[in-house]
Every structure is written in structure tokens, then in C-alpha cells.
Amino acid sequence: MIKPRTPPGVLELLPRDQIAFQRMLDTIRATFERFGFLPVETPVFELSDVLLTKSGGETERQVYFVQSTGALEKTGDALPELALRFDLTVPLARYVAEHEHDLAFPFRRYQMQRVYRGERAQRGRFREFYQCDIDVIGKDTLSPRYDAEIPAVIHAAFSALNIGAFTIQLNHRKLLRGFFEGQGIADDRQVAVLREIDKLDKRGEDAVKATLAGEGFGLGADAIDRLMAFSRVRSQGHDDALAKLDALGAGTPLFEEGREELRALLQRLRAMGVPESDYAINLSIARGLDYYTGMVYETQLDAHPQIGSICSGGRYDNLASHYSKSRLPGVGISIGLTRLFWQLREAGLVATADSSVDVLVSLLDDAELDHALALSQRLRAAGLNVETQQEPRKLAKQLQYADRAGIRFVAIRGEDEAAKGVVAVRDLRRGEQFEVAEAELPSALRTELEQAKLKL
Amino acid sequence: MIKPRTPPGVLELLPRDQIAFQRMLDTIRATFERFGFLPVETPVFELSDVLLTKSGGETERQVYFVQSTGALEKTGDALPELALRFDLTVPLARYVAEHEHDLAFPFRRYQMQRVYRGERAQRGRFREFYQCDIDVIGKDTLSPRYDAEIPAVIHAAFSALNIGAFTIQLNHRKLLRGFFEGQGIADDRQVAVLREIDKLDKRGEDAVKATLAGEGFGLGADAIDRLMAFSRVRSQGHDDALAKLDALGAGTPLFEEGREELRALLQRLRAMGVPESDYAINLSIARGLDYYTGMVYETQLDAHPQIGSICSGGRYDNLASHYSKSRLPGVGISIGLTRLFWQLREAGLVATADSSVDVLVSLLDDAELDHALALSQRLRAAGLNVETQQEPRKLAKQLQYADRAGIRFVAIRGEDEAAKGVVAVRDLRRGEQFEVAEAELPSALRTELEQAKLKL
Numbered sequence: 075m076i077k078p079r080t081p082p083g084v085l086e087l088l089p090r091d092q093i094a095f096q097r098m099l100d101t102i103r104a105t106f107e108r109f110g111f112l113p114v115e116t117p118v119f120e121l122s123d124v125l126l127t128k129s130g131g132e133t134e135r136q137v138y139f140v141q142s143t144g145a146l147e148k149t150g151d152a153l154p155e156l157a158l159r160f161d162l163t164v165p166l167a168r169y170v171a172e173h174e175h176d177l178a179f180p181f182r183r184y185q186m187q188r189v190y191r192g193e194r195a196q197r198g199r200f201r202e203f204y205q206c207d208i209d210v211i212g213k214d215t216l217s218p219r220y221d222a223e224i225p226a227v228i229h230a231a232f233s234a235l236n237i238g239a240f241t242i243q244l245n246h247r248k249l250l251r252g253f254f255e256g257q258g259i260a261d262d263r264q265v266a267v268l269r270e271i272d273k274l275d276k277r278g279e280d281a282v283k284a285t286l287a288g289e290g291f292g293l294g295a296d297a298i299d300r301l302m303a304f305s306r307v308r309s310q311g312h313d314d315a316l317a318k319l320d321a322l323g324a325g326t327p328l329f330e331e332g333r334e335e336l337r338a339l340l341q342r343l344r345a346m347g348v349p350e351s352d353y354a355i356n357l358s359i360a361r362g363l364d365y366y367t368g369m370v371y372e373t374q375l376d377a378h379p380q381i382g383s384i385c386s387g388g389r390y391d392n393l394a395s396h397y398s399k400s401r402l403p404g405v406g407i408s409i410g411l412t413r414l415f416w417q418l419r420e421a422g423l424v425a426t427a428d429s430s431v432d433v434l435v436s437l438l439d440d441a442e443l444d445h446a447l448a449l450s451q452r453l454r455a456a457g458l459n460v461e462t463q464q465e466p467r468k469l470a471k472q473l474q475y476a477d478r479a480g481i482r483f484v485a486i487r488g489e490d491e492a493a494k495g496v497v498a499v500r501d502l503r504r505g506e507q508f509e510v511a512e513a514e515l516p517s518a519l520r521t522e523l524e525q526a527k528l529k530l
Numbered sequence: 531m532i533k534p535r536t537p538p539g540v541l542e543l544l545p546r547d548q549i550a551f552q553r554m555l556d557t558i559r560a561t562f563e564r565f566g567f568l569p570v571e572t573p574v575f576e577l578s579d580v581l582l583t584k585s586g587g588e589t590e591r592q593v594y595f596v597q598s599t600g601a602l603e604k605t606g607d608a609l610p611e612l613a614l615r616f617d618l619t620v621p622l623a624r625y626v627a628e629h630e631h632d633l634a635f636p637f638r639r640y641q642m643q644r645v646y647r648g649e650r651a652q653r654g655r656f657r658e659f660y661q662c663d664i665d666v667i668g669k670d671t672l673s674p675r676y677d678a679e680i681p682a683v684i685h686a687a688f689s690a691l692n693i694g695a696f697t698i699q700l701n702h703r704k705l706l707r708g709f710f711e712g713q714g715i716a717d718d719r720q721v722a723v724l725r726e727i728d729k730l731d732k733r734g735e736d737a738v739k740a741t742l743a744g745e746g747f748g749l750g751a752d753a754i755d756r757l758m759a760f761s762r763v764r765s766q767g768h769d770d771a772l773a774k775l776d777a778l779g780a781g782t783p784l785f786e787e788g789r790e791e792l793r794a795l796l797q798r799l800r801a802m803g804v805p806e807s808d809y810a811i812n813l814s815i816a817r818g819l820d821y822y823t824g825m826v827y828e829t830q831l832d833a834h835p836q837i838g839s840i841c842s843g844g845r846y847d848n849l850a851s852h853y854s855k856s857r858l859p860g861v862g863i864s865i866g867l868t869r870l871f872w873q874l875r876e877a878g879l880v881a882t883a884d885s886s887v888d889v890l891v892s893l894l895d896d897a898e899l900d901h902a903l904a905l906s907q908r909l910r911a912a913g914l915n916v917e918t919q920q921e922p923r924k925l926a927k928q929l930q931y932a933d934r935a936g937i938r939f940v941a942i943r944g945e946d947e948a949a950k951g952v953v954a955v956r957d958l959r960r961g962e963q964f965e966v967a968e969a970e971l972p973s974a975l976r977t978e979l980e981q982a983k984l985k986l
Contacts, residue, residue, distance in 0.1 A: 075852065075853070075854075075855070076579060076580055076583055076852055076853055077580075077853075078580060078623075078624040078625075078627040078628040078850070078853035078854070079577065079580065079624075079628060080572075080573055080576070080577075080624075080628070081573065081575060081576065081577050081611070081612055084573040086571075086572060086573060086625070087571070088629060088632055088633075089568035089569060089570060089633075089639065090568075092568070092569045092570060092571060093568070093569060096569050107886045107887075107915045108910045108914075108915050108916065109910070109915075109916070109917075110887045110915060110916055110917030110918070112545035112546075112548070112549070112885070112886060112887070113545060113548045113549060113552050113886065114545060114548060115542075115543070115548060116536075116542060117536055117537065117540040117542060117658050118574060118614075118644065118646075118658065119537060119594075119658075120536070120537065121535065121536075121537050123532060124532055124533075124534060124535065127532055136598060137598070138596050138597065138598050138612075139596070139597050139598075140594050140595070140596055140614065141594065141595050141597070141610075142592060142593070142594050142595075142648030154597075155537070156537055156594075158574075158596065167534075168534040168535075168536075169534075169542070171534040172534040172535060172536070173544060176544055177544075177545075178931065178934065178935055180920075182917070183545065188574065190574075192598030202573050202574060202575075217920055217921050219899070219920040219921065220920055222903075223918070223920075226907070230910070341900070342899075342900065342903055345899075345900035345901075345903040345904050346903045346904065346906075346907050347904065347907050394534070396531065396532055397531070397532055397533075397534035398531075398534070399531070429568070430563045430568060430569065431563075431566045431568070443675070443798075443801075444797070444798070444801035445801075447678075447798060447801045447802045448801050448802065448803065450802075451682070451802050451803050454564045454565070454686070458564075459563045459564050459565075459566060460564065460565070460566055461565075461566030461638070462566070462679070464636075464673055464675040464676055464679075465673050465675065475634065478634065479634055
């Protein structure tokens with residue numbers, strides 16, 4: 075006998091949690107499609123030499139290698155042929171480069187699949203987790219206008235997920251870099267300075283200031299104060315965001331370019347009707363220091379800042395330089411749904427879902443089995459999810475089962491009901507019971523369920 | 531520069547094929563949920579010692595092993611710790627055994643995930659492919675009544691997939707084994723005889739007869755004739771199925787048990803309204819010779835028998851003997867969707883889907899961008915999937931793009947339309963154009979799309 079157990083670092087769910095998770099996936103997918111993104115799925119493994127284009131990447135990314143039985147002995151010193159994807163960005167780059175001539179650009183794709191990282195096993199760290207990504211990829215160029223749709227998608231997705239108030243935080247790398255230039259911080263030092271500023275929350279202002287003044291950085295007190303003031307800029311509401319942008323001291327031409335793009339983006343968010351309470355400028359946001367070149371996005375749950383950013387991304391210059399000579403600029407975001415789901419559950423913000431089964435058709439008398447089967451099929455034809463009790467049991471047991479399983483309705487047809495041509499319906503959510511003519515049962519239950527959905 | 535390419539043996543799709551594939555997945559999922567099955571997802575990898583409970587299983591199953599970077603050197607002679615699932619049955623067994631005390635039995639689960647096999651690379655053979663499985667698992671016992679729901683699910687799924695007429699073929703291992711017993715073929719020889727009978731189509735009747743008469747089997751001519759006659763039994767319609775069952779010569783008590791269960795199943799299929807043209811008895815079907823113990827199912831597309839069974843399964847005695855002392859009998863089926871999709875496409879039976887985008891909101895004049903963005907959002911609020919043209923281009927170019935992308939509607943608002951307060955809608959499927967008041971556009975397009983769906 076072997077002890078049944080999952081490997082460490084995976085999130086395997088019981089069915090009712092899986093239903094809740096699946097609903098989140100479905101909601102995100104519907105939102106992505108609402109904004110015109112097209113589905114892509116890639117294989118779980120890529121060729122190792124394709125996946126690992128940078129030397130040393132395999133250790134950085136904690137890559138999992140894949141070998142079939144026969145290959146185990148042969149590999150020797152060479153890396154195994156296959157490796158599991160560690161994100162959805164590298165597969166996207168490979169996909170776009172491989173299918174470049176079959177795709178229409180700007181190419182808007184969404185991808186919702188699991189990715190794999192050999193993380194140290196630790197509570198809340200996952201070795202297998204879902205990412206839900208969208209990206210718009212241009213060929214040669216991609217207008218900054220596409221950047222404005224991204225917060226609208228984030229807004230629509232998290233509104234639909236209904237997990238509480240959130241704020242989409244906006245910054246622009248050109249604004250940042252232009253400002254740094256203005257302070258005399260050279261290109262090659264900016265990343266290091268940004269990294270220090272990123273630590274403000276953790277280390278506190280004094281410690282970060284000391285580091286920036288110390289050797290290695292050697293910034294003057296005035297420059298440091300301006301940096302601090304800059305990184306503290308947060309807006310509240312649309313007009314305030316524009317005013318805060320206007321109030322920023324002038325920087326280099328790059329700075330003005332960033333300011334102009336950010337202004338235009340704010341205008342388009344207003345045109346799209348994204349509520350101004352749900353986005354803000356936050357000039358401390360840097361993200362993917364070496365990767366993003368324009369807009370950057372983070373999203374926080376207002377009541378749960380400790381969860382960190384639940385949806386992040388930005389604009390990048392070239393998606394697939396390792397695979398294609400074409401310049402493929404893009405903008406995109408990612409939701410790490412496994413981690414988010416786990417955190418929401420830990421915080422009590424997602425409840426175990428009701429069953430995906432709408433109705434249990436009960437069975438009280440063995441002779442009524444065929445009738446119960448036929449009734450179940452009529453309910454299914456009306457679009458209801460139905461479980462049929464296959465063997466007669468005491469009604470109390472069947473009700474108890476439905477209650478524990480999270481099934482809302484139980485259809486009951488005993489001798490009395492059969493004589494009257496009705497079916498009794500126990501509504502376990504409301505704790506009520508009502509009778510309905512058997513022919514009316516499908517439409518009656520459908521109406522009940524549609525009303526319940528509208529109330530959500 | 532690295533050549534972007536996928537590993538051999540995977541099916542990666544362009545977006546419009548992915549949309550068609552996703553619709554099939556959605557249809558199957560909706561059907562499984564219609565019949566009260568609950569979703570389960572398991573990790574892509576299992577612990578090797580859990581996955582490979584039988585010695586030698588790893589070569590039989592062409593297992594892929596998984597190792598993180600650090601573990602590559604350490605493994606030595608031992609098998610790597612992790613391996614990719616090669617089907618959904620072993621993970622189900624592990625899941626049910628691991629979560630036994632948290633599940634309600636009979637446990638009805640569906641699972642639709644990819645599985646991995648290191649198959650020899652060959653056209654139409656996949657190393658990564660989707661399986662779509664349902665199983666009902668009982669604790670200690672599971673009434674044969676659950677077996678009758680399975681063909682009803684198969685019927686509903688393939689009716690909804692709309693890929694042509696199909697026949698669900700039914701047989702019962704007890705009927706087979708009881709008949710064999712009656713012919714004096716001992717238990718331990720039955721599997722070998724079945725294997726020969728399975729070759730009837732390939733080798734032809736004479737060759738199989740010769741083998742069964744030869745040494746190793748040594749069956750008499752009469753017994754062989756009865757075997758052949760038995761395995762040729764096919765029914766056409768419900769009454770014929772019952773009559774063919776009745777006409778079978780008596781066998782052992784096991785045979786009678788099988789006959790009785792098959793009769794009862796036919797009655798329940800009728801009660802559930804499964805059309806009698808869509809199922810048949812086929813006594814040559816054996817399937818998973820060592821595994822199934824009761825009902826067995828196969829499904830064929832009537833016009834494409836060369837595709838083979840597109841959905842198969844059966845009843846088994848004990849799901850998880852390696853992981854649990856509980857007896858867990860079950861019944862289930864599996865659809866290998868990747869292979870099916872590939873074959874349907876090869877046979878020209880699935881077309882490239884229309885885009886998931888319903889409407890392209892065009893842009894003719896840069897000054898109208900905000901208006902186009904706002905209109906797009908109103909359409910999205912009405913449940914439409916909308917792409918917004920972000921930069922003005924000639925209308926002909928935008929129409930051409932929509933046509934190539936499979937987007938049915940293009941919303942056009944030039945100067946004339948704006949002056950009249952209308953939007954022109956080009957319907958690329960019908961090749962028509964109509965005008966509608968701008969305020970009415972969301973409901974007008976929604977109605978069009980709902981009508982199109984009804985016609986499918």
C-alpha cells in the first residue's frame with residue numbers, strides 16, 4: 075500500500091473549492107474575451123534550448139526538466155531536452171515568433187495555464203500555479219493607446235470577481251527615468267537607485283536615504299529629498315492625478331514624453347468610464363526593472379494591502395529578440411490566480427462555493443426510478459445541472475446529502491405529489507418548500523436560478 | 531538567435547482553431563455538469579512512487595520524469611522524484627484515496643486536463659493531449675444503475691458537439707465471461723481468447739479461427755463457431771437489442787447476471803429518452819481486458835468508423851487498491867479530445883471558428899477615439915466581445931481586417947452617421963449593412979448574436 079499524497083508546493087482543491095476557483099477562471103476569461111483578446115494555449119513543456127535562451131536562466135528560474143524513461147540514462151552532462159514553462163511570457167514570445175506570418179498584428183492574446191517553478195517549499199509558495207495573462211503585441215510599433223485598455227481590463231476583471239475594492243496603480247518608466255536623468259543619475263545607476271527606492275516600505279525612509287547618500291550612490295541630500303518626494307506621489311481621483319502630474323518639476327525630454335503618455339492614458343480611462351476611485355498614480359511603482367519601458371501597472375485590494383499586487387504588468391520594447399529579427403513591442407498584465415485564490419481563502423474572502431449541481435431529483439420509491447430519470451432529463455433540457463438519486467433512501471437522508479453537498483434545490487415526488495400531478499421543491503437556501511405542477515418544474519426552477527444569479 | 535519551435539508530438543493551435551477547440555471543451559464541460567459531475571483538477575506531476583505503483587509501469591506508460599535544476603545531478607540511479615501524469619485515472623485514484631473522508635459517495639467527478647506520454651513521434655500520435663473524463667465512484671458498492679447514466683452523458687455530449695451521427699456501443703464483461711465459461715473456456719484463458727476476437731477486423735475471420743483451433747487454444751470447431759456468432763451480434767434499435775439479448779443461448783449464472791444488467795440498462799436509456807438509433811449492443815467490444823468488470827462502452831462516428839472509438843470506458847471493481855483499503859468500485863468514460871479534434875480537422879469536420887470577438891468598433895477620425903472607446907464599453911456592458919480600432923485607418927482596411935479575423939460585425943460611425951445619431955453596422959457574414967440608432971446598438975447586436983446562436 076502506498077500513501078496517497080500530492081507533491082509539496084501544489085494547490086489541490088476539494089470539489090466545492092474547485093468550483094469557486096473555476097468560476098474565477100471563467101470570470102477572468104469572459105472579461106479577457108470581452109476586450110477582444112484571443113485564446114492561446116501552449117504545451118506545458120518547451121524544448122530546453124528554446125526555453126532557456128539566457129545562460130544561467132535555468133537556475134534563476136528554478137526550471138523543471140522533463141525526460142522520458144528512455145532518456146534518463148542517456149542524458150549524461152547535457153541538459154534534458156524538455157523543460158516545463160516557468161511563465162507564460164517566454165512561451166508567448168516563442169509562439170508569436172514561430173507563428174508570426176499567421177498572426178494579425180496588433181496581436182491580442184490571452185492565456186490561462188499553469189506554470190512551474192522549483193521554489194523552496196514554503197507556506198503560500200507554489201511550484202505549480204495558474205497565471206492568467208493578456209498581452210497586445212505590435213509589429214515594429216504599438217501605439218501607447220493600447221496601454222490605456224489594460225487598466226480597463228483590470229478594472230472589469232476585478233469588478234466581476236467581486237472580491238472588494240481595489241486600486242489600479244499607475245506609473246510610467248519614462249517619467250521615472252526622465253526624472254532620474256534630471257537628478258543627474260546616469261542610465262546605468264538608475265536600476266540600482268530604483269531597487270533601493272523599492273525597499274522604502276521594508277527598510278524605512280532613513281535607511282534608504284543613508285544608502286543613497288553612502289558610497290556606491292553618493293547622491294546629495296537635495297537630490298535624495300527630491301527622489302523621496304517624487305516616489306511619495308500618489309493621486310486621489312482623476313483631477314488630482316492630472317494636477318499631481320502637472321506639479322512635477324520638469325525633467326528631461328524623456329520625462330515629458332512619459333508625462334504626456336500618462337496624461338493621455340488618464341483621459342482614455344475617463345472616456346472608457348473606469349471609475350476614478352479605482353485608479354491612481356503611484357510614482358513609487360517600478361516593476362520588472364530591466365524589462366518594462368513604458369507604463370507599469372500594479373493592483374492592490376484596498377482592504378488587504380498585505381496581499382501585495384494582485385495583477386501587474388506593463389509595456390515592453392521587444393518581446394522576442396531571442397527568436398525573431400522583427401521588433402515586437404507589447405503591453406500586458408498577469409494575474410497569479412492560484413496564489414490569489416489561496417490568499418483570498420486564507421483571508422476568508424472566498425467562501426466554499428455552492429455545488430455546480432442545481433437540483434437533486436430525489437427518489438422515495440424504487441418503482442419511480444424511470445420517472446425520476448425522465449424528469450431529470452427534462453430539467454437538463456431546460457439548462458439545469460441535475461443529479462438523480464439512483465436508489466431510494468429516506469427523504470431526510472437525501473435532504474441532508476443535498477445540504478452538505480451545497481445543492482440548493484431538491485425535487486420531491488412522493489405518492490401525494492404524484493396523485494396531484496405536482497412536484498414539491500425544497501429550497502435549502504431559503505429553508506422553504508413549495509409545490510409546482512410537474513410540467514412547470516423546469517421553467518420554475520430556471521427562473522429561480524436566474525433570479526439568484528441576478529442578485530449576485 | 532534561436533529557432534522558435536515546439537517539441538514534437540504536441541498540438542499547438544492558432545487562435546481561431548483554439549477557439550474551436552475551447553468551444554468543444556466548454557460543451558463537454560457543460561454536459562458533464564448537466565449530469566451532476568463535479569470538477570476536479572490535479573497537479574500535472576505526481577510523486578513518482580505514487581504514480582508508478584506497479585514495477586515496470588514507467589516503461590509501459592512511457593512516463594515523463596520531472597526534475598528541478600538542482601536535482602539533476604543528485605538523482606544517480608534512483609528515479610526522479612516527480613513524474614507527469616499519463617492518464618487521469620491514476621490521479622483520480624490517488625485523489626479519492628487521499629481525500630476519502632472529505633468526499634461524499636457515490637462521488638461524481640469530471641476532470642479535463644492534459645496528460646503526457648513519451649510516445650514515439652508519429653503523425654497523429656501525441657505526447658501531450660487532453661482527456662475529458664467522468665467517473666462515478668462508490669464506497670464498498672455502486673449500484674449498476676449508475677452505469678445507465680453514462681451512455682446518456684455520452685449521448686448528450688456528442689449531440690451538443692454536433693459532429694455527426696454516432697452510435698454508443700454497449701457490451702457487458704459478465705455476459706462475455708459467462709458465455710466463455712459456458713463454452714468451457716477457463717477464466718485464465720478468456721483474456722487470450724478475447725484478444726484474438728478483438729483482432730477479427732484486422733486479421734479476418736479465417737485467420738482468427740485458425741489461431742483459436744491451433745495449439746495454445748485448442749478450441750473445437752463448434753465452440754469457435756459459437757464464439758464467432760456471439761461476437762458478431764449487433765442490434766439495431768431498442769426492441770432488437772432486447773430480442774438479441776433474449777436469443778442468446780443460456781450461459782452460466784454470470785452470463786445471466788450480465789444479461790439482466792444489460793436489459794435493465796436498456797430500459798433506463800429508454801426512460802431517459804436517449805434515441806434508440808444512437809445506441810446498440812455490440813458483443814465484440816471488450817476494452818481494457820484486465821480492468822473492466824461490467825458494462826463497457828465505445829462510441830463511433832457512423833460516417834467515420836476509421837477514426838475508431840471517440841469515447842470509451844466501463845465499469846471497474848476497485849479504483850484505488852494501491853492507495854486505500856476501502857473498496858471503491860466505479861464506472862467512467864474518457865474522451866481523448868486532442869486526438870479527436872485533430873482527426874475531425876483532418877476529415878474536414880471542424881471548421882476554423884469565427885473569432886471570439888463579436889464586433890470591431892472601427893475608427894475613421896482620430897478625434898473620435900474617445901467616442902469609440904465609450905461606445906465599445908457600452909457594447910461590452912451588454913455582454914458583447916468587442917475590439918476597438920485604436921488608430922484611424924481606411925475603412926476598407928478595417929473591414930478587410932475584420933473579415934480575415936472572422937469578426938462578424940463592424941460598427942462604423944463616420945461624419946454622416948454621427949450627424950444622424952446612428953451607427954452603421956456591416957454584417958460580414960451576410961454581406962449586408964444596416965443603420966441603427968446609437969443608443970439601440972448594444973441591444974440590436976445582442977439580438978443578432980442570440981439569433982445566430984439559436985440557429986446553430
